[in-house]
Amino acid sequence: MYDTLPRHLDFLTPADAVPGAELHARAAEVAPRKAAVVVPIRSLGENHRARIASHLKALDANDRYYRFGFTASDEQIDRYVAGLDFERDEIFGIYNRNLVLIAVAHLAHAPDTGANPSAEFGVSVLAQARGRHYGTRLFDRAMMHSRNAGVNRLYVHVLSENTAMLKIARHAGSTFVREGAETEGHLVLAPATFNSHFTELVEEQLAQANYHIKVQAKQIRNTFSNLQNVWRGTNKDEKRD
């Protein structure tokens, strides 16, 4: 439970931050699979709001607890999603071939930037897509985007028992301060380079192209499936005649 709510949860009142269902130890049975060579991570905009909500609502009570620090209800998720500011913050996502949003990251820029602009990272990966390093890739992408946006400190608020998220942040070089049940990870980022700008641009273009291919492929699959249904229907009618 958070005593003070992190920035990405500012849609809630502190009274919302009550611990929910009893937690079971995080299953250690997630077998890490080999990371895909290229993971198409795209920046999400206004028109992805509904899919972000569906993604978050597909998380079970444990996952919602890990993601938000409390067991967010569907209504609280709706409020969170309605409050997402796509201009100020950056939301990244990974779609599968069926256009299901299997992973989402929210990079929330701190309002008071001052001399040390900072941002906060929150992420979720659907249970069936875990262990493929999507969480790690999203963190990498958030680091790169933060550098390119002039942010030099990246924070992550994690429940201290959340081994997977702690590993992601630790592998990236974060240092941690543990405060009871919560741990704050903090990473000082290197300044942007021509290479970091160029890499992000290319990755975003590839991910957008990949998304549009998936949209077209799905349309083609739907068209064939409709044609098959029509054909089967006609065939049945002919047999009946």
Ligand SMILES: CC(C)(COP(=O)(O)OP(=O)(O)OC[C@H]1O[C@@H](n2cnc3c(N)ncnc32)[C@H](O)[C@@H]1OP(=O)(O)O)[C@@H](O)C(=O)NCCC(=O)NCCS
């Ligand atoms: C945390 C979360 C995003 C990790 O996603 P993921 O794509 O499965 O993570 P990765 O595959 O990148 O794994 C990261 C590391 O954690 C390890 N790991 C994954 N699941 C683990 C588990 N259940 N227990 C222990 N380690 C685990 C991986 O082996 C990997 O370690 P490695 O780099 O040394 O191989 C995902 O579990 C999730 O959505 N949880 C619910 C929401 C949440 O906790 N959000 C984070 C708080 S903001």
